[in-house]
Amino acid sequence: MINELTTQAGVLQLLGVSATVTEQIHKELFCTLTLSEVQDKEILYSHFEEGRQPADTLLLGIDIDEPVRIAQRVFTYDKNIPIFILTSPSRCEQLKRTLMFSPLLGNEVVPWSTEEMDSLPGAIRSAVERRQTRMNYQNTISKAHIRMEKLPLLQPEATHYLDQLLDHAPIGVLTVDVEGSILTINHQAISILNVSEHSTLGRSIEEQFAECERNRLGILLRQALDSFSRQEPKIFEIDSKVKGVSFLEVTVAPLAYRTGQRGMMIIIQDVTNRVSAERERQRAEDDLRFHATVLSSFHEISSNIELSLKEKLQRVLTLGSERFGLPIAILSHIVDEKFYIQDSVSTHPAFLVGLVKNLDQTYCSAAIFSNEPLALENVGITQWNKHPTYINYKLETYIGVRVMVEGSLYGTLCFASTEPRKTSFRPADFEILKLMSQWVGNELQRESAGAYMRKLSSALEQAADAVIITDQERLIEYVNPAFEKLTGYNREEVLGQKTYFLRSGVHDETFYDELWKSISAGIVYRGILINRKKNGTVYHEQKTITPLKDDQGVITHFIATGHDISDLVRAEEQDRQHKAELAHVARLSILGEMTSGLAHELNQPLCAITTYAQTCLRIIQSDNYNEGDIRYGLQQVVRQAELGGEIFRRLRNFARKEEKEQHPISLRDVIYEVSGFINAECKQNQVRLRIEVSDQLPLVMADPIQIEQVLINLVRNSMDALMDVAAENRSIIINASRYKRNLVGVRVKDSGKGCPKDVADRLFEPFFTTKRSGLGIGLGISQSIIVAHGGRLWLESNTENGATFCFTLSASKNKKQE
């Protein structure tokens, strides 16, 4: 019995094969082959006769009688089945010879010696594969052939039906005899060939084709006939009066009728659309190839860093000239209606580099209004033949486009020839020209940007300010020579470093953290940094650090510029010291002037002490004294001694040289301190001193001694002004109150007769004084003290009822006073 066969796995039929051999083959081939054992040769034959699917390979055992005969029989059923005949080694050669002369058998019948059993499975497998491949190729056609031959015999209706089907098929089908005469033709073929059935039947197929194609068709038909195989489809052109040029795809397949008569089936399809699309595609491909070559040439030129821009432009012009086949290539620069030939590739004497033309004398004047190229192919026969360029130079062909640099017209890139162009410019030409123009524009722009950058970088190099450029990680990318000169570090030493090496240690870590936080937030830093040079010298640097951002606003770099202001700082320091010394001198001078009053002031507690002490002595000398009295007296002594000490403290404080930092102070305290100072003098001059300090007065930022000095100066000036006034009318008011937002105003108001105009005008001049004794620096110094505190000192009012001086101080941001 025959097992069920499958097409996927190959099938090996075994006839009379021993179990050992079967086992061996099965072991090696069970995954690719299905083994099918047949009991005897009759069953094998009936299998073929019943038209069942044949096995892929047949293996005949060694004990089979007349194996060649069986092979011959099988061959009549199926020529393509490989057959292996197992045989003893002694018989093998003889069998081979027999087969060689057997007329019906080919190579596919192989005698196999039992000596070579090991390689048998491999041979079977490759035979099966060969067979399957071949079957795949032939299957469809041969099956059709078989059926076509069988159908008319078995089912005539079906044949008719097939004819009907052919008539309505979308492809043209003709059958011809070996001579090429048309035997049948379906509707579609009639329509495609645009003929009538009547006029074509019996006529040669070749007549239906154009003269020039007939030969090619004949060859095709002959090939099909000779090889008795279906031919690859070929395209033919027919020229129909009605439809114009159209294209047919012709497939020729040979036919063999049961009668033994041969013929051919010709399948025709109208592929005009496909062909024209194909041609279109072909052209596009050519354009693309053209593009690609130009592009690669472009790339070669533009990426060649050894070339200067000038050389690159030259090469691009040459490239364009070659691609377009136009011998004249020009890059022009257009300025004020003039056409300067900046670069050219030309032997034409009118188009050499450096020549200048009027713009309206060139075709280019028409090309500069659009990004699209202007193309002229045969100027002589168009209206352009009146153009001055044509009249002057007989340029027949022109293609040109404008060149834009940074959005404005730079000039044109154009190619021309005195020869007319045979074919028109293609879109690809336009595209390439536009590309060239853009490239040229970009290059020119880059060149000018490059020149700008070179200028900038040379400015950086030569700048007097030290410049450091770091990346966003603060690693130094660049320093200029001024930096090297300032710090003493070489460029090579610092590149890739952070700027830590410049730190002097004056600023603490918090300072740098704050700085870094601020500039990382994109804020420009301006300030004075104290840095250290390579040789250890500390210097003050006026620094500006600017974060650089890209288009997205992300910081990419930091630029730090700065210069050494140590001299300035020193000078300022000296100036400050001079001022401080001057203020000190002025204070001493005031003290000198106030000596008398101060002595009196100090004399009072001294006097009281003396008197109390003497009295106490007197008491203890008496016989029966009251201890309470002594205690009282001594308490008073102590109090007065303390009072005297306070006066000394005040004096020493006022006379000291060094300054204190400004810090938040209470103006009330300062004013009362001043009044303690000035009281004796007021008393001496019979001046009433009144103090008015507003409640809720904020603290002010100041050096208290300096403010005392200013106040004493002002009060003493007022006192002087009061000497002309009757004693009972002499009064001075010191007033402190809010002046404006964040300012406190202090006024010193006297009840004098005011200050004469000419004096008032010169009040703040140094060394101007109306007093016999006095340096005349009091007000000047007072003013500079107040200015140094960020305030202002001025004569606020000046009438015959008295003068008022006013100065302001900034309120401290700290808590309010009281």
Next chain:
Amino acid sequence: MKKDITTKPIIYIVDDNPAVRDAIRFLVQQVGLTAKVYISAQEFLDQYQLGMRGCLVLDIRMPGLSGIELQEKLTLVGAHLPVIIVTGHGDVPITVRAMKAGAFEFLQKPFNDQVLLDTIQAALKKYDIVWEQDDKRSNASHSLSTLTRREREVLELLRYGKSNKIIARELSLSVRTVEGYRANITEKLGAKSLGQLIDLVIKTE
């Protein structure tokens, strides 16, 4: 009849410096004197009454009315009060001015307690005589005020050494009447003789 000699003298202390003021008060009270303190010259002036007995211890430099001005004002009203100037300033012009205005003594601060006390005692002693005379004068003037208009007219003429007869003629009175008046006057004023009478009248002027 008042007799103010028994009135205890008071030490008037005028100084704007509270410590000095109190120290002086402390001192003078320890020696059994009565003290009164004033913080300014003006305050003293406001409370001043003619006939105050005692001694003024005065600081010369004070705001407002100064010590020297107070002294001058007192002199002007004819106060019989010794003034001891105490000052921290030894400047000559003011000292001179004070002495001219009749200051009893001039002491510089700080002063010796004994010196101050001695000065005060000396001043009081010296002015005792003055005050005694003042008393007498004030008694006399008090007596004078008890005279009638006619008696005063008679006394006025007596003063110029006119005789009873002439007075009588001038006043168109009888000699007898004049004599009666004269007896009244003598009795009222307690004068024993014409000379004493005239002395008394002069004192009150």
